Amino acid sequence: MKLFIKYMVSLRCKMMVKEELHKLGIHPMTVDLGMVELAEDLSEMQLLRLKTNLKKSGLELLDDKKSIIIEKIKNIIVEMIHYSDELPKVNYSDYISEHLGYDYTYLANIFSEVKGITIQQFIILHKIEKVKELLIYDELNLTEISYKMHYSSVAHLSNQFKKVTGLTPTFYKNLKNKRKKNLENI
Structure with missing residues (x-):
């Protein structure tokens, strides 16, 4: 599964996203500027929590x-x-x-x-x-x-x-x- 994240433009943002994923027990395969690749799909609850946590950090999960x-x-x-x-x-x-x-x-x-x-x-x-x-x-x-x-x-x-x-x-x-x-x- 690939996730696309808005405003993720620095190495610090990458570290922040990794940290948020790990808090949710999600281990990404890759984390690049603006994109995260996961081995498995996220549940609706995980996706909602990730969206909320990223928003607090000034980042936004994209879906369109x-x-x-x-x-x-x-x-x-x-x-x-x-x-x-x-x-x-x-x-x-x-x-x-x-x-x-x-x-x-x-x-x-x-x-x-x-x-x-x-x-x-x-x-x-x-x-x-x-x-x-x-x-x-x-x-x-x-x-x-x-x-x-x-x-x-x-x-x-x-x-x-x-x-x-x-x-x-x-x-x-x-x-x-x-x-x-x-x-x-x-």
Whole structure:
């Protein structure tokens, strides 16, 4: 039996789900972002208790097909951008379509209809979040970040960053440095 869980986007969420399953005496075969695979089916009572316990933790058990597909799309994007060492060399649309086994147009239409933004906009938002993280860590310069995140140029990254955040990457990085200096002066 497979269960799909909304808002399960981090390793901490995975640990929380495992813990909730173990409390109910359920031993999962696998626990991945957004999905749990069980060897046996759950009783109605177990399912209801799991749903209730997950909700207390800010997670939600999904049961309709569209919601499940959207969560799968979101989890693929989050894992691709935030948890893999390198972004795929193929188009994101091909990557997502290949992983889910659906036509990309179908996936894009469902995603836009329910989320109110396109898959591409969702990817851009997550790429910018990753860029912010990389700027704060201060291990890579802007050229290296743009290469790592598959931007065609530093200018392209900077323009997209400013569109999303209202700030330039350099200004954002300097804000972090100013905050650090202010904290040191306290």
